[in-house]
Amino acid sequence: xxxxPRLVRTxxxxxxxxxxxxxxxxxxxxxxxxxxxxxxIGCALQFLAYPHLPMRAExxxxxxxxxxxxxxxxxxxxxxxxxxxxxxxxxLNATVNRGLPGTLVALGCSTAGAALALAVFGFRxxxxxxxxxxxxxxxxxxxxxCGFGQVVHGQNRRIARAREKLPASDRSVPQDVTEAIxxxxxxxIVQTVNQAFCEITGYxxxxxxxxxxxxxxxxxxxxxxxxxxxATVQREGxxxxxxxGARKDGSxxxxxxxxxxxxxxxxxxxxxxxxxxxxxxx
Numbered sequence: 001x002x003x004x005p006r007l008v009r010t011x012x013x014x015x016x017x018x019x020x021x022x023x024x025x026x027x028x029x030x031x032x033x034x035x036x037x038x039x040x041i042g043c044a045l046q047f048l049a050y051p052h053l054p055m056r057a058e059x060x061x062x063x064x065x066x067x068x069x070x071x072x073x074x075x076x077x078x079x080x081x082x083x084x085x086x087x088x089x090x091x092l093n094a095t096v097n098r099g100l101p102g103t104l105v106a107l108g109c110s111t112a113g114a115a116l117a118l119a120v121f122g123f124r125x126x127x128x129x130x131x132x133x134x135x136x137x138x139x140x141x142x143x144x145x146c147g148f149g150q151v152v153h154g155q156n157r158r159i160a161r162a163r164e165k166l167p168a169s170d171r172s173v174p175q176d177v178t179e180a181i182x183x184x185x186x187x188x189i190v191q192t193v194n195q196a197f198c199e200i201t202g203y204x205x206x207x208x209x210x211x212x213x214x215x216x217x218x219x220x221x222x223x224x225x226x227x228x229x230x231a232t233v234q235r236e237g238x239x240x241x242x243x244x245g246a247r248k249d250g251s252x253x254x255x256x257x258x259x260x261x262x263x264x265x266x267x268x269x270x271x272x273x274x275x276x277x278x279x280x281x282x
Contacts, residue, residue, distance in 0.1 A: 070110030
C-alpha cells in the first residue's frame with residue numbers, strides 16, 4: 001500500500017479541525033439561543049461526524065460542504081459572523097482548488113443549500129451574535145486562513161525544490177517525498193522522475209525517461225482536457241486539479257496533479273514540473 005501523501009494528511013487535519021472549531025462556535029450560539037436536542041444532534045453529526053466520512057471525489061466533497069454549510073447559515077438565521085466564517089472557508093477552498101469556475105459552483109451550492117433550509121424551516125433573520133461568538137468566529141477565520149495557506153505553501157515549496165534543481169538528472173528531484181515528481185522538457189519529453197513516481201504508477205525510471213509525457217496519459221480524459229490544461233499553464237504559469245490516473249497494470253486511481261511551467265529570463269518555457277499523488281480509488 002502507498003503511504004498517504006503529506007498533503008492529503010495535512011488537508012484532512014485542517015478540514016477536520018476547522019469543522020470541529022465551527023462546532024464550538026455554533027454550539028455556543030445554540031446554547032445562548034436555548035436550542036433543542038434535535039438541533040444539537042444535527043450540529044454534532046454535521047461538524048464532528050461528517051468530516052470523517054470517506055468520499056471518492058475531492059471536489060464533490062467541496063461542493064457538498066458548500067451546500068450543507070449554506071443550509072446551516074439559513075437555518076441559524078444568517079448570523080453575520082458565522083455566515084462569514086462558513087461561507088468564506090468554502091469559497092476559499094473552491095477558489096484555490098478550482099479557480100473562479102469552482103468558486104461560482106460552490107457559491108451556487110451554498111445558495112441551493114440555504115434555499116432548501118428556508119423551504120423546510122422558513123425564513124428568519126437573526127444577524128447578531130454575542131461578543132463571545134463573534135470573537136470565536138474572528139479568530140477561527142484567521143486560523144483557517146493561515147492553516148489553509150500553510151497547506152498550499154508546503155506544496156509550493158516541494159514544487160520549488162524540483163524547479164531549483166534543474167537541469168534534471170537522477171538526483172535533481174526530491175526522492176524523500178510521497179508525491180510523484182516528473183520533469184519534462186519544453187517538448188514534453190520526460191527527463192527525470194523520482195522514486196514516488198515509480199511506486200505510484202508501477203513504471204520504472206528507464207521505462208519513461210526519454211518518452212513523451214503524452215505516452216503516459218491513460219485516455220480517461222479527452223485530448224481537449226490536456227489542451228486546456230497546458231493552455232492554462234502557458235497563460236498562468238501553473239495548473240492544479242484532480243483527474244483519473246492509471247498505473248502500468250491498468251488499475252485506475254484518482255489523482256491530484258499540479259503542472260508548473262519553468263521559464264527563462266525571456267519568458268520562454270524551458271521545462272515543465274509535474275507533481276501528483278494517489279488520492280484514492282477512481
